[in-house]
Amino acid sequence: xxxxKGDKVKKVSLAIPLMLALALGACSNDGQxxxxxxxxxxxxxxxxxxxxxVGEEAINAVVDAFNKKHEDIxxxxxxxxxxxxxxxxxxxxxAGGNPPDVSWFDRFKVGSWADQGALxxxxxxxxxxxxxxxxxxxxxxxxxxYQDKLYAMPVDTDARMLFYNKDAFKDAGLDPxxxxxxxxxxxxxxxxxxxxxxxxxKRIGFIPWYNQxxxxxxxxxxxxxFFDKVAGKVTADDPxxxxxxxxxxxYAKKYNVEDITGFTDSSxxxxxxxxxxxxxxxxxxxxxxxxxxxxxxxxxxYGVTPIPTPTGDNFTSWSGGMAVxxxxxxxxxxxxxxxxxxxxxxxGQEIYNGKYKTLxxxxxxxxxxxxxxxxxxxxxxxxxxxxxxxxxxxEGELLWNELSNAVDNSIHGNGTPKELLEAxxxxxxxxxx
Amino acid sequence: xxxxxxxxVDTSPRTTGKHKxxxxxxxxxxxxxxxxxxxxxxxxxxxxxxxxFMFYILPLVASIYFSFTSYSILQPGExxxxxxxxxxxxxxxxxxxxxxxxxxxxxFVPLSIISGVALAMMLNMKIKGMTIYRxxxxxxxxxxxxxxxxxxxxxxNPGFGLVNGFLDMIGIKGPAWLGSEEWAKPSLIFMxxxxxxxxxxxxxxxxxxxxxxxxxxxxxxxxxxxxxxxxITLPLLTPVIFFNLVMGVIGAFQQFTLPYTLTQGQGKPxxxxxxxxxxxxxxxxxxxxxxxxxxxxxxxFVVIMILTILIFWSSKRWVHYQGK
Numbered sequence: 001x002x003x004x005k006g007d008k009v010k011k012v013s014l015a016i017p018l019m020l021a022l023a024l025g026a027c028s029n030d031g032q033x034x035x036x037x038x039x040x041x042x043x044x045x046x047x048x049x050x051x052x053x054v055g056e057e058a059i060n061a062v063v064d065a066f067n068k069k070h071e072d073i074x075x076x077x078x079x080x081x082x083x084x085x086x087x088x089x090x091x092x093x094x095a096g097g098n099p100p101d102v103s104w105f106d107r108f109k110v111g112s113w114a115d116q117g118a119l120x121x122x123x124x125x126x127x128x129x130x131x132x133x134x135x136x137x138x139x140x141x142x143x144x145x146y147q148d149k150l151y152a153m154p155v156d157t158d159a160r161m162l163f164y165n166k167d168a169f170k171d172a173g174l175d176p177x178x179x180x181x182x183x184x185x186x187x188x189x190x191x192x193x194x195x196x197x198x199x200x201x202k203r204i205g206f207i208p209w210y211n212q213x214x215x216x217x218x219x220x221x222x223x224x225x226f227f228d229k230v231a232g233k234v235t236a237d238d239p240x241x242x243x244x245x246x247x248x249x250x251y252a253k254k255y256n257v258e259d260i261t262g263f264t265d266s267s268x269x270x271x272x273x274x275x276x277x278x279x280x281x282x283x284x285x286x287x288x289x290x291x292x293x294x295x296x297x298x299x300x301x302y303g304v305t306p307i308p309t310p311t312g313d314n315f316t317s318w319s320g321g322m323a324v325x326x327x328x329x330x331x332x333x334x335x336x337x338x339x340x341x342x343x344x345x346x347x348g349q350e351i352y353n354g355k356y357k358t359l360x361x362x363x364x365x366x367x368x369x370x371x372x373x374x375x376x377x378x379x380x381x382x383x384x385x386x387x388x389x390x391x392x393x394x395e396g397e398l399l400w401n402e403l404s405n406a407v408d409n410s411i412h413g414n415g416t417p418k419e420l421l422e423a424x425x426x427x428x429x430x431x432x433x
Numbered sequence: 434x435x436x437x438x439x440x441x442v443d444t445s446p447r448t449t450g451k452h453k454x455x456x457x458x459x460x461x462x463x464x465x466x467x468x469x470x471x472x473x474x475x476x477x478x479x480x481x482x483x484x485x486f487m488f489y490i491l492p493l494v495a496s497i498y499f500s501f502t503s504y505s506i507l508q509p510g511e512x513x514x515x516x517x518x519x520x521x522x523x524x525x526x527x528x529x530x531x532x533x534x535x536x537x538x539x540x541f542v543p544l545s546i547i548s549g550v551a552l553a554m555m556l557n558m559k560i561k562g563m564t565i566y567r568x569x570x571x572x573x574x575x576x577x578x579x580x581x582x583x584x585x586x587x588x589x590n591p592g593f594g595l596v597n598g599f600l601d602m603i604g605i606k607g608p609a610w611l612g613s614e615e616w617a618k619p620s621l622i623f624m625x626x627x628x629x630x631x632x633x634x635x636x637x638x639x640x641x642x643x644x645x646x647x648x649x650x651x652x653x654x655x656x657x658x659x660x661x662x663x664x665i666t667l668p669l670l671t672p673v674i675f676f677n678l679v680m681g682v683i684g685a686f687q688q689f690t691l692p693y694t695l696t697q698g699q700g701k702p703x704x705x706x707x708x709x710x711x712x713x714x715x716x717x718x719x720x721x722x723x724x725x726x727x728x729x730x731x732x733x734f735v736v737i738m739i740l741t742i743l744i745f746w747s748s749k750r751w752v753h754y755q756g757k
Contacts, residue, residue, distance in 0.1 A: 088718060095506050116507040116721055200592070261612035261702065266592025397719045405526075405704055412614060412703045423525075431720075 043335045044074045045101035047324075048090065050082040058355035059104075065351055066342045073335045075102075090327065094118045099327035101336040105152055107143040107323045107389075108396060114146035115394035120326040122150045125337045131344065139319050139389035140361035146392050152323035153344035156358040158286045159317040159380045159387055160212040162186075162308065166301040168193055168203065168281040179305040182312035183247065186282075193281040199259045204274075206282040207260055208248045209411060213284040215403045218244035220316050220388050221307045226399075227391035234391065234399060234428045236406075237421045243310075245410055245417035252411035271296035287359060287380045304379045318388040321361065359384070395431045402428060500727035506717075510724055517728035526704065526712060527729070533618065534709040538685035541622045545681055546674060549629045553636030554666070567637070571630035578690035585624045586611065586695065611695060617705045621692060632677045639673030640666070644755065671752040679744055686737055689714070709733060 051059050056079060063077045078100070082089050087109075093099040105113075113119050126132070133141040136154060144152040166176035172192040180186040190205030208218065219226060224240030227233070235241075252260070267274040274280035276297045284307060293300055306315035324343050326336045342348045346365055353360040353369060359380060360366050366384075371377040390396060406420040415423075475482075500517055503510035521527050556567050573581070588595050589610035597607030608616045647665045656664070689710040692700065698715070700707030709729070717726030 091506060091718070112721060113507075116505055118507045258609055258613060262591040262609045265609060265612040266590050266594075395720070401699070401715070401719075404699065408699075408701055409703045414703055 041072055042074050043072060043332055044076055045332050045335050045339060047075050047077045047102040047104075047339065048080045048082075048100040049077060049104035050080060051104070052079070055356055058352045061355050062343055062348050062351050065347070066339055069342075070338065073338055075339050091118075094327050094329065097329050099329050101326065101330045101332050102324055102339055103327055105323050105325040106320070107140075107152055107154060108320055108400075110144055110152050110323070110325075111146050111392040111396045112394045113325075114149070114151040118328050119151040120328055120330060120333055120336075122153065122326065122337065122340070125341070126150050129337075129341060131341060135346075136361045137319075137363065137384050137387065139384075139387050140321065143320070143389040143392055144323055152325045153340045154321060154323045154361040155343055155349065156353055156356070157319045157321035157361050157384070158288060158359060159319050159383050160217050160284055160286055161304045161306055161317060161379060161383065162282060163275060163285040163289070163302055163304050164282040165275065165278060165280075166303055168278060172281075176301075176303065179303060180308050181305075183308050183310050185312070186308040187251075190282065194255070196259075199256070199262070201259065201263045201279070203279055203281060204255075204260070204263055207264065207280070208251050208284075209407055210264060210280070211283050212286050213248075215241065215245060215407050216318050216388075216390060217284055217307055218248065220318055221309045222247075223309070223314065227393070232432065234393070234395075234425055234432065236399070236403065236424045236428065237418070242418050242421055245407065245421060248407065249410045249413075249417055253413075257411050257413075275302075276300060287377070290376060291357060304376055306379075306383055315383065316386050316388060317383045318390065319384065320390065321359075393432065395428050398431055399424070399428045496727040496730060499724050500731050502724045503722075504724040504727070505721040506723050507721065513724075517725045518732075520725070521728060521732070526707065529704050530707050530709045530712040533705065533707060534686055534688065536618055537622060537688055537708070538682060540619075541625055541685050542678065542681040544622065545626060545629050545632060546677060548626060549632040549636055549677065550667075550670065550674065552629070553633045553640055554662075556633065557637060557640045567634075570633055574628050574630035576628075579694050581624065581628065582691050582694035585620075585627075589620055589624075611706075612702060614702050614705045617702060621688075621695070621706065624691060625688075632681070635673055635677060636670065639670050642755070643669045668753045669755055672754055675744070675748050675752045679741055682740055682744070683737055686710075686733060686740075 047063065049056075049059050059077055063075045066075055067073075080089050087105075090099065090103055090105075110119070137157065140154040140157055141150075144150060144154050162179065164176075164179050169176040169179075169189075172189075174189055174192060180189045186206065193203060193205030195202040196204075207213065216226070219238070219241035222240045222244035224238040224244065225235055226238070226241065228235050263274075263279075267279070268277075270292070273292070273296070275283055275285070276293065285304075293302070307317060309315060324340050326333050326340060330336055343352070344361075346362055349360045349362050349365045350368060352358070353365060359371070359377075360369065363381075363385070366372065366381050371381050391399065393399070402424040406417075406424050409415055410417050410420050414420075499510075501514060502512050503516075552570060556563065556570065576584070589597075591597055591607065591609040591612060594607075594610070596610070600607040610616050610620045643666065647669070648661060651661050651665060687710055688708045692706040692708050693711050693714075696706050698711065700711060710733070713726050713729045713733070716722045716729065
């Protein structure tokens with residue numbers, strides 16, 4: 001106090017309660033973040049998303065197109081630095097009763113958020129406006145639906161396939177135009193492609209659990225099912241899934257898992273990606289990798305083919321993707337729905353996916369965007385109608401982590417695949433109850 | 434409380450008169466002025482008091498209640514008694530996370546004390562350029578945890594990391610470090626030891642506090658360096674070691690950022706890096722089981738409390754304060 005003169009003290013002591021009042025005011029302010037600024041009958045709705053770069057441009061293009069078409073609704077796109085897997089901002093906003101009108105949302109989490117009553121039910125809106133599942137790939141619609149109610153509008157998607165390096169195939173005396181179709185062929189090719197020096201790999205043919213080699217990718221390819229819709233139970237111990245994990249574990253033993261881990265931990269990313277440097281001949285990857293391959297190594301001579309299956313037919317894959325949702329408690333659900341509907345329509349899909357070079361959830365849009373003529377993209381488009389989606393259950397995240405742990409434990413020899421998957425099943429089903 | 438303190442100061446000028454010459458108080462209205470001072474003090478402290486109450490005490494108390502419910506952040510849930518606690522006992526991952534956390538604490542805390550004291554003693558030598566050395570050892574504590582994690586992922590890279598590079602040079606084949614189940618936790622302990630600069634600074638202050646008279650007297654008696662270290666330095670450093678022990682135990686049990694960043698929250702390989710607070714976070718924010726997470730938080734709180742009480746209780750036997 002000594003160094004402050006009388007009037008300064010007054011100023012400071014005035015400033016602090018003022019700041020406090022402002023801070024507290026901000027907390028208790030009932031005016032929602034999506035408060036309507038009804039100027040001349042225009043309703044402004046807030047849209048939270050987390051895209052940056054080209055992804056943000058694509059979103060803005062959709063928003064602009066929508067705003068141009070609607071004189072009475074204005075969408076205000078706000079970038080919130082959220083991680084798609086940890087959307088704590090949205091969580092806090094919904095819990096605090098102060099959510100945006102529309103939010104970008106990972107479809108994977110529709111089950112858990114819908115179960116918590118955090119999403120607006122879109123079923124009636126969709127019925128009224130004639131938005132039906134027939135427009136979309138089955139998995140996309142299903143992943144947006146929880147207990148027969150629609151909670152999200154799918155906007156993009158992906159798929160997993162086997163990527164293989166054609167040059168490496170030639171080098172190992174394999175036919176680059178005839179990639180492995182069965183698990184046996186895959187193993188044979190992997191063996192031929194692998195060059196091991198002591199405990200280090202100069203080139204490794206294949207690592208089943210690398211990149212997108214999740215148990216979901218293998219379990220479905222082996223013909224297993226992870227969820228029994230009728231009983232509402234998880235079936236992670238399906239004999240076919242157990243079989244797929246047994247195969248992965250055998251593979252880990254054969255090539256020594258610690259040596260493989262040494263290899264994967266040393267592998268770089270970006271232009272040092274082992275698939276680009278030729279150190280890894282085959283892997284299970286997603287379509288989103290294509291753009292970075294083009295960027296870092298445009299002359300990479302590679303092909304894609306469906307994930308091999310034990311029988312060499314019934315190929316499948318699984319897909320996820322983003323959606324737009326109306327959080328529970330959104331101030332303008334009706335106007336928000338107009339935007340959600342537009343994003344999910346062919347027009348919105350074409351703008352977004354065309355700009356971002358992502359796969360649409362509508363087959364005709366993918367055709368319009370020319371994906372069906374592209375030698376690589378067409379492979380993905382062809383598998384989409386048969387693609388799976390992860391079970392839409394409140395415990396989706398738990399199931400994901402448990403499956404991932406089971407694979408990790410199994411390939412490291414901590415327990416047999418059957419025991420581990422039975423334990424997963426027990427734990428997740430207990431959580432469902 | 435404020436009133437009492439004010440009165441005390443008012444009526445007992447002796448407390449201020451100890452070091453200064455007692456002077457007659459010349460204020461005309463001493464009572465109102467001191468009262469105002471007290472009010473101003475509370476007033477200025479009010480943002481922090483309100484903050485403490487709203488963001489610490491209230492959630493703390495609320496979490497006791499939540500630990501008995503199925504609260505999920507988005508839904509209030511139901512009162513379910515001790516259900517959460519009962520479930521925890523049978524949760525294998527919970528037990529594994531306890532094992533990992535205790536393993537880390539048991540090795541990290543003593544190691545950090547031994548290396549911290551040793552480092553502080555070295556940095557207390559009277560040689561040229563000591564401030565530079567001290568700065569070097571303090572610098573790592575300024576690096577954010579996430580950056581440390583990324584940095585060490587490269588250093589411990591089994592293929593081309595510097596650590597295995599050095600080991601290779603002297604003919605040792607290094608392990609896969611973070612990729613190996615046995616070595617993941619030791620790697621983490623190793624990485625954490627890198628950031629003990631903060632503790633070293635406190636040890637240095639403690640060393641500076643030890644009066645030279647003891648050493649002079651010991652030298653007259655012909656004590657060796659060894660004897661001086663173990664009979665003067667270390668016993669008189671125990672109050673500081675005591676402080677760092679308590680803080681170290683608390684910190685070790687709350688280990689989160691490093692393993693979470695290193696494993697993208699997965700605790701890989703094979704859950705060997707799933708720590709207690711990581712699992713708590715997953716339950717609270719990923720699985721919408723905030724009640725369950727609250728129960729975990731309270732178990733952790735009680736465990737840390739008991740350990741701290743034990744350390745305090747034992748401190749009577751091994752902590753020596755100067756001048757006593």
